[in-house]
Amino acid sequence: MKRRTLLAASAAALALATGGAFADGHAKTKVGFIYVGSIGDGGWNYEHNEARKKVQEHFGDKVETFFQERVPEGADAERAITQMALQGADLIFTTSFGYMDPTNAVAAKFPDVKFEHATGYKREHPNVSTYSARFYEGRAVIGHIAGKMTKTNKIGYIASFPIPEVIRGINSAYLHAKKVNPDVEFNIVWVFTWEDAAKEADAAKALIDQGVDVLMQHTDTTAPMLKAEEAGIMAFGQASDMISAGPTAQLTSIIDDWAPYYIARTQAVIDGTWESKDTWDGIEPGMVAFADMSDRIPEDVRAEATQMIEDIKTGAYKPFTGPINKQDGSVWLKEGETAADFGDDGLAGMSFYVEGLTAEIPN
Amino acid sequence: MDLSAISPTLLLASLMVAATPIILAATGELIVEKSGVLNLGVEGMMIVGAICGFAIAVESGSPTLGFIAAATGGALLSLIFGFLTQVLLSNQVATGLALTLFGLGLSSMLGQSYVGIRPPATEKLDIPFLSDIPFIGPILFNQDIIVYVTLALVIGTWAVLKFTRAGLILRAVGENHDAAHALGYKVVRVRLMAIAFGGACAGLGGAYLSLVRVPQWTEGMTAGAGWIALAIVVFGAWRPFRVLLGAYLFGGVTVLQLNLQAAGVAIPVEYLSMSPYLITIAVLVIMSSGKAKAALSAPGCLGRIFHASS
Numbered sequence: 303m304k305r306r307t308l309l310a311a312s313a314a315a316l317a318l319a320t321g322g323a324f325a326d327g328h329a330k331t332k333v334g335f336i337y338v339g340s341i342g343d344g345g346w347n348y349e350h351n352e353a354r355k356k357v358q359e360h361f362g363d364k365v366e367t368f369f370q371e372r373v374p375e376g377a378d379a380e381r382a383i384t385q386m387a388l389q390g391a392d393l394i395f396t397t398s399f400g401y402m403d404p405t406n407a408v409a410a411k412f413p414d415v416k417f418e419h420a421t422g423y424k425r426e427h428p429n430v431s432t433y434s435a436r437f438y439e440g441r442a443v444i445g446h447i448a449g450k451m452t453k454t455n456k457i458g459y460i461a462s463f464p465i466p467e468v469i470r471g472i473n474s475a476y477l478h479a480k481k482v483n484p485d486v487e488f489n490i491v492w493v494f495t496w497e498d499a500a501k502e503a504d505a506a507k508a509l510i511d512q513g514v515d516v517l518m519q520h521t522d523t524t525a526p527m528l529k530a531e532e533a534g535i536m537a538f539g540q541a542s543d544m545i546s547a548g549p550t551a552q553l554t555s556i557i558d559d560w561a562p563y564y565i566a567r568t569q570a571v572i573d574g575t576w577e578s579k580d581t582w583d584g585i586e587p588g589m590v591a592f593a594d595m596s597d598r599i600p601e602d603v604r605a606e607a608t609q610m611i612e613d614i615k616t617g618a619y620k621p622f623t624g625p626i627n628k629q630d631g632s633v634w635l636k637e638g639e640t641a642a643d644f645g646d647d648g649l650a651g652m653s654f655y656v657e658g659l660t661a662e663i664p665n
Numbered sequence: 666m667d668l669s670a671i672s673p674t675l676l677l678a679s680l681m682v683a684a685t686p687i688i689l690a691a692t693g694e695l696i697v698e699k700s701g702v703l704n705l706g707v708e709g710m711m712i713v714g715a716i717c718g719f720a721i722a723v724e725s726g727s728p729t730l731g732f733i734a735a736a737t738g739g740a741l742l743s744l745i746f747g748f749l750t751q752v753l754l755s756n757q758v759a760t761g762l763a764l765t766l767f768g769l770g771l772s773s774m775l776g777q778s779y780v781g782i783r784p785p786a787t788e789k790l791d792i793p794f795l796s797d798i799p800f801i802g803p804i805l806f807n808q809d810i811i812v813y814v815t816l817a818l819v820i821g822t823w824a825v826l827k828f829t830r831a832g833l834i835l836r837a838v839g840e841n842h843d844a845a846h847a848l849g850y851k852v853v854r855v856r857l858m859a860i861a862f863g864g865a866c867a868g869l870g871g872a873y874l875s876l877v878r879v880p881q882w883t884e885g886m887t888a889g890a891g892w893i894a895l896a897i898v899v900f901g902a903w904r905p906f907r908v909l910l911g912a913y914l915f916g917g918v919t920v921l922q923l924n925l926q927a928a929g930v931a932i933p934v935e936y937l938s939m940s941p942y943l944i945t946i947a948v949l950v951i952m953s954s955g956k957a958k959a960a961l962s963a964p965g966c967l968g969r970i971f972h973a974s975s
């Protein structure tokens with residue numbers, strides 16, 4: 303047998319033996335993850351990485367996962383994603399809003415690699431999917447608790463960037479706090495970063511100095527929770543259970559559980575059934591979950607919150623149900639009307655505050 | 666909008682906290698640059714100080730030991746820079762940048778097992794009577810001890826540079842290393858000591874972040890504070906009190922914009938957020954031209970390599 307035919311034969315044998323459907327003949331399915339911050343933030347990136355570990359655990363030897371953390375949003379992201387594709391990834395999860403254009407740009411160059419972009423809406427190529435969680439469902443629940451718990455009627459909100467996801471969260475929390483406590487006021491601070499512990503701590507400090515007694519955050523580190531604990535006020539964790547940072551302060555926490563989705567999508571790639579789609583799951587399939595509710599929450603409030611979670615799960619209650627006016631007083635949703643996901647004034651592109659919020663959204 | 670919600674007292678008190686890490690790092694760098702060395706590794710030394718301080722404070726339960734470890738860690742790291750630039754005569758700009766990258770990587774490696782832990786609390790120094798003075802009391806006399814150490818350090822630096830023989834030698838080495846060498850001063854030794862001092866100060870600044878201001882460890886938590894410190898040294902024209910002023914200005918803008926937002930004032934946040942960095946860039950650009958450098962009274966031999974034979 304000539305050497306060349308031997309090589310070809312063994313390559314074919316290998317492909318047969320492993321059942322590998324990959325063009326370059328590698329056996330394991332390689333799944334890459336791009337994180338915007340560090341996996342030790344105790345929040346957003348931590349949960350994505352926990353889900354990655356569960357993917358690895360679930361598939362064992364069949365799958366190889368790897369990740370790159372602290373990849374800045376913007377031009378550098380394109381380089382990092384490209385590099386991951388060149389390393390032979392079959393499936394790449396890009397887990398921050400700012401990776402939207404870079405993901406699509408790289409996807410155009412690697413048609414055989416599947417891309418999954420979190421919290422975005424652009425699927426320009428058949429190998430790009432988008433996925434996100436309906437965090438606003440969780441925010442509705444914590445808004446309700448916050449409205450009941452605040453004594454000063456001032457709730458602090460540390461926001462990251464003025465993108466629809468964050469604005470939705472503020473609106474949802476505000477509407478539900480206002481519903482149970484008409485005097486409630488939201489003090490919102492935009493820090494223009496996802497992860498900067500010092501800045502988040504300073505923002506928390508500024509809000510606490512001004513008399514807020516309940517703190518919500520839409521940034522990634524546990525710094526605001528630590529500051530709340532230090533000052534003896536109440537706070538809600540974000541993305542992950544932050545109980546170790548705020549054993550007394552944390553009332554509950556919205557937890558993002560990405561593992562079921564990541565496992566399902568990896569399975570789809572292995573089976574060859576993967577196709578481009580948009581996934582937007584909430585409390586019902588478990589993508590949005592809650593940490594244990596603190597004993598500080600009175601029994602009746604806890605029961606109401608639990609009921610709300612149930613109702614959102616069954617679909618009996620939608621957090622954005624009219625009548626709701628926009629900040630300028632114009633009608634957004636009429637009595638009984640629920641918000642559409644897409645289209646004009648849909649949830650996906652929400653860029654306005656609801657009536658009652660006094661601040662302005664920065665550009 | 667409710668401006669009355671902003672308490673000037675609390676605002677000034679948090680301003681001092683926000684400025685402290687930068688003052689520490691900038692004062693250290695001021696001494697380094699006064700000796701004629703440009704160490705761009707401040708960010709790296711700060712973050713290594715942050716994790717060293719955090720780790721030791723957690724392990725020992727003593728914030729004081731943590732701060733000592735942070736200073737030691739920063740100084741040791743800076744001596745790598747010192748060895749490369751003073752003994753092996755490598756390029757200071759490149760070596761300094763490399764030190765920053767190295768520090769960032771080293772700190773995240775060291776910090777792996779310290780994520781999500783709370784450090785022991787650094788006690789506030791509540792000076793009796795004085796802290797009860799209205800307005801001034803809470804600002805000046807109810808801070809943690811590092812704030813006072815920092816202020817003492819600035820005053821000390823100023824006094825040493827202005828009044829002591831050691832300060833004179835340091836400045837001589839920085840202004841003209843050949844002349845200082847001819848007079849018999851050990852240029853390399855003086856510079857190494859200055860570099861170590863700078864590293865220790867940067868380390869303290871980093872530990873202040875991880876032990877007091879936040880307090881927790883997250884990777885890359887200095888988030889550019891080292892670069893701000895570098896710019897403030899130039900901004901302050903290598904004078905300790907101007908550096909202090911610059912750091913307060915920077916801390917002030919940071920804290921003020923957060924407070925204004927919290928009070929619901931519609932301000933262009935994005936511009937305020939970027940303003941300290943814009944000023945930094947502007948100052949660095951001005952500094953890079955030779956004439957302006959002289960006008961700003963930069964040390965004469967700043968960034969130049971010294972070799973006794975040349």
